[in-house]
Each structure stands twice: as C-alpha cells, then as structure tokens.
Amino acid sequence: MLRRLDWLTVFLYLLLVFFGWINIYSTTLTEASTSIFDFSTLYGKQLFFIGASFVLIIIVLSLETSFFERFSSVFYIVSVVSLAGLFVFGKTIAGATSWYDLGFFNLQPSEFAKLATALAVAKYLSDIQTDIRKPKHQLYAILIILIPVLLILPQPDPGSALIYFSLFFVLLREGLPLKYLGFALLLVLLFITTLKFGVVWVCIGLGILTSLFFFFKREKFKIPRIPLVLFLIACLSISLSVNFVFNNVFEQRHRDRFGLWLSLEKDPVKLEKIKKTIGYNTYQSEKAIESGGFFGKGFLEGTRTKGDFVPAQHTDYIFSSVGEEWGFIGTSFIIIIFTIFFLRLVHIAERQKRDFSRMYGYGMIAILVIHYFVNVGMVIGLLPTIGIPLPFFSYGGSGLLFFTAMLFVFLRFDANRLKEL
Amino acid sequence: MKKILLSSIIVIIGVTFIGRLSYLQLFSFSPNQILEDPAIKAVYDYPERGYVYDRDGELLVGNQPAYDVMVIPRETKTIDTVEFCNLLRIDKKEFIKKMKRAKRYSTRLPSVLVPQLAKEDYARLQEKMRKYRGFYIQKRSLRDYMTNSAANVLGYISEVNESDLRANPYYRAGELKGRTGIEKQYEELLRGRKGVKYIQKDRFNRDIGPYKNGKLDTLPKLGKELHITLDKTLQEYGERLMVGKRGGIVAIEPATGEILTMISGPTYDPALLVGRERSRNYTKLHYDSIARPTWDRSILAEPSPGSPFKTLNALAALQEGVIDADTKFRCYNGFYVGKTKRGCHCGGGSRDLNSGIFNSCNAYFAGTFRKIYGKYKTTDEGMDAWERHMESFGLGNYLGTDMPTGRPGRIPDKAYYDRAYGDNRWASSFIISNAIGQGEVAATPIQLANMTAAIANRGHFYTPHIIKQIDGKASIDSRYTERHQTTIDKKHFEPVVEAMANVYRYGTAKWLKIPDIEIAGKTGTVENFTRIDGERIQLTDHSIFVAFAPVDNPKIALAVYIEHGYYGARYAGHIASLLIEKYLKGEITRTDLEKKMLEKTLEHEYAKPLSGEPFSINEYNW
Numbered sequence A: 001m002l003r004r005l006d007w008l009t010v011f012l013y014l015l016l017v018f019f020g021w022i023n024i025y026s027t028t029l030t031e032a033s034t035s036i037f038d039f040s041t042l043y044g045k046q047l048f049f050i051g052a053s054f055v056l057i058i059i060v061l062s063l064e065t066s067f068f069e070r071f072s073s074v075f076y077i078v079s080v081v082s083l084a085g086l087f088v089f090g091k092t093i094a095g096a097t098s099w100y101d102l103g104f105f106n107l108q109p110s111e112f113a114k115l116a117t118a119l120a121v122a123k124y125l126s127d128i129q130t131d132i133r134k135p136k137h138q139l140y141a142i143l144i145i146l147i148p149v150l151l152i153l154p155q156p157d158p159g160s161a162l163i164y165f166s167l168f169f170v171l172l173r174e175g176l177p178l179k180y181l182g183f184a185l186l187l188v189l190l191f192i193t194t195l196k197f198g199v200v201w202v203c204i205g206l207g208i209l210t211s212l213f214f215f216f217k218r219e220k221f222k223i224p225r226i227p228l229v230l231f232l233i234a235c236l237s238i239s240l241s242v243n244f245v246f247n248n249v250f251e252q253r254h255r256d257r258f259g260l261w262l263s264l265e266k267d268p269v270k271l272e273k274i275k276k277t278i279g280y281n282t283y284q285s286e287k288a289i290e291s292g293g294f295f296g297k298g299f300l301e302g303t304r305t306k307g308d309f310v311p312a313q314h315t316d317y318i319f320s321s322v323g324e325e326w327g328f329i330g331t332s333f334i335i336i337i338f339t340i341f342f343l344r345l346v347h348i349a350e351r352q353k354r355d356f357s358r359m360y361g362y363g364m365i366a367i368l369v370i371h372y373f374v375n376v377g378m379v380i381g382l383l384p385t386i387g388i389p390l391p392f393f394s395y396g397g398s399g400l401l402f403f404t405a406m407l408f409v410f411l412r413f414d415a416n417r418l419k420e421l
Numbered sequence B: 001m002k003k004i005l006l007s008s009i010i011v012i013i014g015v016t017f018i019g020r021l022s023y024l025q026l027f028s029f030s031p032n033q034i035l036e037d038p039a040i041k042a043v044y045d046y047p048e049r050g051y052v053y054d055r056d057g058e059l060l061v062g063n064q065p066a067y068d069v070m071v072i073p074r075e076t077k078t079i080d081t082v083e084f085c086n087l088l089r090i091d092k093k094e095f096i097k098k099m100k101r102a103k104r105y106s107t108r109l110p111s112v113l114v115p116q117l118a119k120e121d122y123a124r125l126q127e128k129m130r131k132y133r134g135f136y137i138q139k140r141s142l143r144d145y146m147t148n149s150a151a152n153v154l155g156y157i158s159e160v161n162e163s164d165l166r167a168n169p170y171y172r173a174g175e176l177k178g179r180t181g182i183e184k185q186y187e188e189l190l191r192g193r194k195g196v197k198y199i200q201k202d203r204f205n206r207d208i209g210p211y212k213n214g215k216l217d218t219l220p221k222l223g224k225e226l227h228i229t230l231d232k233t234l235q236e237y238g239e240r241l242m243v244g245k246r247g248g249i250v251a252i253e254p255a256t257g258e259i260l261t262m263i264s265g266p267t268y269d270p271a272l273l274v275g276r277e278r279s280r281n282y283t284k285l286h287y288d289s290i291a292r293p294t295w296d297r298s299i300l301a302e303p304s305p306g307s308p309f310k311t312l313n314a315l316a317a318l319q320e321g322v323i324d325a326d327t328k329f330r331c332y333n334g335f336y337v338g339k340t341k342r343g344c345h346c347g348g349g350s351r352d353l354n355s356g357i358f359n360s361c362n363a364y365f366a367g368t369f370r371k372i373y374g375k376y377k378t379t380d381e382g383m384d385a386w387e388r389h390m391e392s393f394g395l396g397n398y399l400g401t402d403m404p405t406g407r408p409g410r411i412p413d414k415a416y417y418d419r420a421y422g423d424n425r426w427a428s429s430f431i432i433s434n435a436i437g438q439g440e441v442a443a444t445p446i447q448l449a450n451m452t453a454a455i456a457n458r459g460h461f462y463t464p465h466i467i468k469q470i471d472g473k474a475s476i477d478s479r480y481t482e483r484h485q486t487t488i489d490k491k492h493f494e495p496v497v498e499a500m501a502n503v504y505r506y507g508t509a510k511w512l513k514i515p516d517i518e519i520a521g522k523t524g525t526v527e528n529f530t531r532i533d534g535e536r537i538q539l540t541d542h543s544i545f546v547a548f549a550p551v552d553n554p555k556i557a558l559a560v561y562i563e564h565g566y567y568g569a570r571y572a573g574h575i576a577s578l579l580i581e582k583y584l585k586g587e588i589t590r591t592d593l594e595k596k597m598l599e600k601t602l603e604h605e606y607a608k609p610l611s612g613e614p615f616s617i618n619e620y621n622w
Helices: A007-028 A042-062 A065-089 A109-126 A135-152 A158-165 A168-173 A178-197 A199-217 A225-248 A252-261 A268-276 A280-292 A318-350 A355-379 A397-415 B002-027 B081-088 B092-105 B119-131 B162-167 B181-185 B187-191 B232-241 B278-286 B308-320 B353-358 B362-374 B379-391 B414-421 B428-436 B445-456 B490-505 B571-585 B591-599 B603-611
Strands: A091-093 A096-101 B040-045 B059-071 B111-117 B135-145 B157-159 B176-178 B195-201 B207-210 B226-228 B247-253 B258-265 B329-331 B334-337 B340-343 B349-351 B460-462 B467-470 B483-485 B520-532 B535-549 B556-562
Touching: A007 A042, A007 A318, A007 A397, A042 A397, A065 A096, A065 A109, A065 A135, A065 A355, A065 A397, A096 A109, A109 A135, A109 A158, A109 A168, A109 A355, A109 A397, A135 A158, A135 A168, A158 A355, A168 A178, A168 A355, A168 B002, A178 A199, A178 A225, A199 A225, A225 A252, A252 A268, A268 A280, A280 A318, A280 A355, A280 B002, A318 A355, A318 A397, A318 B002, A355 A397, A355 B002, B059 B119, B081 B092, B081 B111, B081 B119, B092 B111, B111 B119, B111 B135, B119 B135, B176 B181, B176 B187, B181 B187, B232 B247, B232 B258, B232 B571, B232 B591, B247 B445, B247 B571, B258 B556, B308 B353, B308 B362, B308 B379, B308 B428, B308 B445, B308 B490, B308 B520, B308 B535, B329 B362, B334 B362, B340 B362, B353 B362, B353 B490, B362 B379, B362 B428, B379 B414, B379 B428, B414 B428, B445 B460, B445 B490, B445 B535, B445 B556, B490 B520, B520 B571, B535 B571, B535 B603, B556 B571, B571 B591
Parallel strands: none
Antiparallel strands: A091 A096, B040 B195, B059 B111, B059 B135, B157 B176, B195 B207, B226 B467, B247 B258, B247 B556, B329 B349, B334 B340, B460 B483, B520 B535, B535 B556
C-alpha cells in the first residue's frame, strides 16, 4: 500500500510542515532558549505535535477505508451532538464558547465536525438514491452543511462557521447548478458594493449594466423581460437592506473590520486611530511583510518578528514572519507550494473511481483551501480579520493533527483506489 | 466546467496573493527602513561640539555641561515632594504641572522635568538622587562663551525644527543645529558626527538586545576646533565704543582678507541665547523691531557709501585716462546739473585730484564722473565701463564671504535705470549722484572695508573671510586664498592713496591723527531719508569712514558706518581712529578721544523720527 501512496503530496505536506516549524522557531525563539527539543518552548511543543502527527498518519493509513465510510453517519451525529452540548457544558475561551474542558487539554468539537461533515456530505451524495439535481435532495445536502453552522454561529465563532460553506464546492462538483454559486457571488458583490459605494451608485451601476446587456446581447439571446425585472427588483431590495443588516445584525467589531477592509473611514485622524486599535493586527502584519522586501531580512533577523510586533504571529499571523524574514522570495515560494499542493489534491480527487472518495476529497480540499485563502488574505490585508489558522503552518497541536488526519484519510482512499473496483 | 472550477479558483487565489505580495514587498518597500522600523531604536552618542578660538588662539566658545532632570513617569514611586521641589528650586504646583505634562507625553518614555540645572543645584541634587526612583539626571552640553562680544559672528545654536528634519536626514528631533554666524556656516565641522547604537525593541518598547549584535553601530566623531580670524581684543573694544550707537564696523587684514573685527551695533551678549532663559531672551531680541539687535548691520546694512566712493571714481577716471592727477575742476561751492545747483562743503575754488579727495569736493567728482561718460559715444557704454570698474572691487554683488548671510549692495546699471525711469527715459544727469556715492549706489560695511583693503593693496583683494584654521591646520577653502585683481592698474593708486593720507594730514580727518602712524582714509557724510506717515523726510546724515594703516605697509583696512552720526569725521572717524590705534599699538594714547567715544550716544538722534514731533537734523553741536 505504501507504494501506492501519493508521495508527491506527502513531500509537499512535509515541506509545508517543515517551513511552518522553521517560522514558528523564529517567532518564538527567546534569548533563554537552548535546545530545539526543549518542550517548554512553543517550537519544542510544535516539534512534539509534528511527531504526534506522524504517529497519527500511521494509524490512519493502517485503518480500513471502509471504516470511514461506514461510520461517517455516526461521526456526523456525534459531532452535531457535541456541538449542541457546548451550549450546556461548553468552556468559554476568548469570548467564544467553543471548547470542552477535558482537564489536560481543551477540545474544540468544531474542528472534528469539519471532518465529520465532509464525510457526511460525501456519504449522502454518493448514495445511489441521491440525485443532487432534485431540489429536495439539494435541500437535504444543504441541511447537512447548515446544521453545524447554525450550532457554531451562536458560540460565536463565525470563522469556523465560514469554513463549512466551502463544502458547497462538493455539491457544485457533483451537479448542483452553477447558478447557485452565481447567486451567492452576486449577493456578496451587492453587499460589498453597497457598503462601499452606497445604494444610489449600485442602482446606477445596475441600470447601466442592464442597458449595456440589452444593447449588445438582444440579437443573440431571447431574454424574458419579466424575470429580468424581478431579478433587478430583488437586487435593489437586497442592496437597500444591506445597511439595515450591517447596522442591526452585525456587531460593532464586525462593522469595524468591514469598515477597515473597505476603507469606509475617510477621516485621517480616525483612520490613524483605527490603525492603532482594531486595525492594529492588519497594519502591523502588512508593515512586517512590506519591510521584508524582495530578499527578506534573513532567518532570525526579522526585527518586527523578534520584537513581537505582530500579535499571534506564531499562530494565525505566521505568514507575516515569512514575509519579513524570507521576503518576496519566501512568500511567493510558499504560495506556489500551496497552489501545487492543492492542484495535486484536485487531480487525485478526480482520479478516484469511487464517488465517495472523490466527494470526500473535494470536501477536504475545499476546507483546506478556504483556510489558506482566508488566513493569507487576512495577513496580507486583502480580507477582513477572521481568526483561522494556516493549515500545516500555524502553531497549534489540534489544528496540525486535524489537518494531517483529514489529508491522510484521503491519501488512504487514494492508495486503495485500484483495489476497490 | 465543474471539474476545473476548484482548480481555477485555487490558481486565481494564488495569482491574487502573489500580486498583493509584490505590491507590498516590491513596490511599497522602502529601503531606508532601519530608521522607520519601530522594532529598532537608535541611541545616539553625541560628540562635543568643536571649540572656537580667535586669531591669537584665545578661546572664544567652549562648552559647559548642563544637567536636565528627566523623569519616566511609570517608574516613579511616592516621594517626598517637598524636599524634591526644594532641591529642584521649583514650587509644588509647578512640579505637579510638569509631572502631568510628562505623563501626557508618555508614561514609558523619558521627558525633561527641569531643564538645565545650575551647577550648584546639580551638586546638591546628585547626592540625593538615588532616593527618587524614576528620576535621573541627564548631562547635556551647552555652548559656553568666553567673551560677551561677537554674537553676530559666532551665531547661536538651537533645536532643529520640522523643516530642518525634512531637509536633512542627519538630524533627529531634539538635536541642535547652528542657526547664524559660524555656528551655521561651519555646522558640519563643529558638530562632528554622532555615533549610533541600534537596539532591538519589543512591542512594549523594551530593549531586548543590540540589533545585529552591533554590526551597524558607529562611534561618534569629534567636532573640529576652529580658529577664526577675529581679534578678540579689538572686537571687544569696538563693541564698547559702539554702545549707544547703531551701525556696522568691519576691519580686514588687507594682505590676507582675514576679517579682524566685525561689529554690529546694537549687539547682545551671546550667552543670552544659551540655557534656561534662551527662549525668553531670543523673543526679546527678535521682536525689538526698532534697534534690531539681531540684524547684523556690518554685513546686511546697505547705505549709500557716500564720499569714500569718490576714491573709486577717481581710480576709474585715471584708468580710463580721462583725467590725470593734475586735472582741475572748478568748484562754485557746488556744481550745476542743467540749471539746478548741487552743493559742496569743500570751500570752493580750483580742485585737483589731491585736494578733491582730501577736501571731499563734490564738484570735482561730478566733473570726473562726467568725463568717464564723455569718453564713450553713448551713456550706456560709459555706464558699462564704469560699472565694470566698480564691480571689480567687490561692489554690487554678494562678496562670497563665509558668513551665512550677506547683501549685494548696488551698483546701478542700465537695466536698473530702465526699470526705474522707463526704457531710455533717463540721461547722465539722472545718475550724477553716483559720482559722490549718493543716489543709487549702495554698499554694505563689509564691502566698503573690502574696497578699502583693495586700495590698501594697490589693486587686489582677497575675499573677506572669518575662518583661519580648522583643527589647527590652515587648510581653508581656496576661495579665500585666491587673489582678486581689480581693473585698475597699480600706478593709478599712488595719487589716490596719497590724497587719502592727506585726508588725515590736512583734510576732513586732520583732528584724528595718531602719533607715529600714517593713516589713509576718507570721510563720508551720507544723506538719507525715511518715511513718516507716508511723507519723505530727511534724517541726520549717516557718518561713514574708511581707512587703512599704515599707509606703506597696510595691516588693517576698515570701514565704519554709524547711522545718523552726521559728519564722517565725527563718530565714524573717531571710532576708526581708535580702532586702528588699538590694533596697531595695543593701547590708546588719546584717552580724551576714547572717553568721548565711550560716553557719547546717539540714542537721542534715533528717538527723533519716533517721537511724533517735528525735529531738526544735522545739528552742529555734538
């Protein structure tokens, strides 16, 4: 079986884990540190977690593939129950009731629930009786995804909830019409443009787009007038309701983050204040990356990294120290490695003979990609601040173990793909 | 489409990220980041500012330690405020106010609590300082003046401001920089180069060790010692004579162009602009818009030169060949321009070059001036020729001294009159006043002194300068060792110098002779006007005197300009005579003359135009 393991993926995985650790070492090194195996230090602990991951890999690879498929419903139900149980037994850390206190460590069920939901979606869709083109089945599939989301949102942990939406890619891959994606994108676009430019400009923009559309396309397509008008009205009402939602549903910290991201604040004095308060992380992280330049300051030479200027720089903001110490060479290298890694995984998913394996693969890839997208996007100032880690890179034992397990479950399926026909 | 959807998104994300990263790391990246990096603190080590000595090696400017009491508010504990306030010599209210201000600035960073403690206070405080946590004494270096004179030459230093910081990246906020005089001109030599230590900080601004193990740190480079050309004794003596008078004096060593003394009256003690009272004193001086003590008259005032200018016209006429020493003009107690008569004090009669100069005959020089023009077909050409001669003496343009200020004076040219009267709407009669140094010509005292030095040298001069040695080496800028030749041949100087010597022997300055020293000089009495309530009103004439001595081997050439001092032979002539004696003999034999000059003031004269009442000018008695 080891011969059929996709070694290229394993190699890329090891590369990411290695670079991740190098940067954790740099960000958490102190004058007093001596050995890299000193488990009182964070980099020492991470080294321990990496070792634990390797043990986990062996366990995962030695399990039967059918184990995961057979028990996926059980996993899912256990996850949902444990998420619901948080409302009663949950432990609050940093404002979010997302943990169970198990004494020796804190367990975050939403991490495990990601894997379980990915398996459950795959299980449901691969069922011979499921036809994703039927609205009823679409509804069921969406419910499988939404139930954990609805349980996680009130914790509140919007970052984790966001991850689950990536599982829609599985549905899209398996036949959910693309217009759903189109509508979702349109909704996001309307939301952002309305916030940024206001209702009036969005109306004007819509008007211009519609008339352009009629002007150029009328000859080729028959556009039914009435649905188009309804569509426009829908767009306008969404646009009109954006401000209400923004001001009444969102909390102040979310409004601040969006405000900063879309640079809604024009007053330079207030802007300066925002930079020092809620925008502090983003500002420091951008500055740290910027100061790296093309070549970077060199390993262990990052002044801002050493001075601990970027908060959470060994966890969520680890990429900023890559930017400072390794420069553009380092950051673009990591981006390229991630891109190749993901493309390779998509390729592997596509070569699966069994529907379940492919669907699970897609779910797992989507989860990894959205972590990577949101995390790096946040660190380099493209997206608002949402605290989720960079897979394989950020410091943290449960994250690393979870991502590793997800990945190697998939590689286990892949290694088995020829047998199972 | 479905199969490539996720792959396309992955690629698009990758491209977007690399785009954003290249924007951040390639385009926004600024290479000068070590100073902008909040994680690196630069700690500077300031070298002592260079000392300044006079031409004989006497110390003029040194440094004195000053002690600032600093506070880091966060580190302070409850203290015995009463005792501490007594030690600092401030009252409790002030102490509380100052502490509040320091806290407002920063609780972590040091602020100055009490600046520049006196030495005795420092000694008493030093013993008890350990009792006050969070307070410490920081030593600073301030200028220490060994003379109370030459403020205009020495200049002062003060903290850099925003525009200095923008203009020169060397300076950091709070550092000192030369503002005027040699402190400004030789700022880079005097200040040396500060050393720097880079220290790595964490986000709480705590030191966590040297940056790159001190690889980029530098040691301070000491400021250089400057010897300047001033003669301390002469400068101090001159300033004593100038008390109660306004004006400027410049004395030059003709053989080298070294400035021996440079006095502006009224002046102030340079020590006023040092220490705790600096800012109050500066404001007082700066806003005295009547006496204007900060306005260096020796180099910035531009009066008409008056009669001393006649010597140059005589030289120009000799050079042009339009007169010789025996050419005579008749003086009718004045001369005629068209039908109007202009006056002359010389007593009238037939005048040649010699008596024209020593009696300062206006008619003689009007005639001479006309002859220069007469030589050429058009007034324009004559004007150009005349102007070339005048400018070769360093008039009409910036002299290029090593003082950071200066004025060009004025030698009017064709373009000037065209502007004033309209193109070609003027004739030689418009410019005849220039013959006697009135009218449009203007020169600063230092230009007059330089012109006198050129005559003393019989035809050449060295650009006046204040720098003599840098760190004991006489390697100064070649601009100040380069010989400037005037357009006048050497032979033409003898009759003019002879006539100037006769000014002392029998002329306008015959009462100012110094025993055993032959002096050549020329008086000037310059009409001047002001505006009171929009009306042009004549004021008492300026008293001007130029002289050099000894005649045959000149050691000193000087120009004295006293505002509203009336006859050239009065204030200016007296002061010039005393300064020459002081410089050449080292002592004053004519104590009556000295006493008179030390006691007399012109304050009553300066008060006249401000009194708002009618007043008389050019009073006979003095």
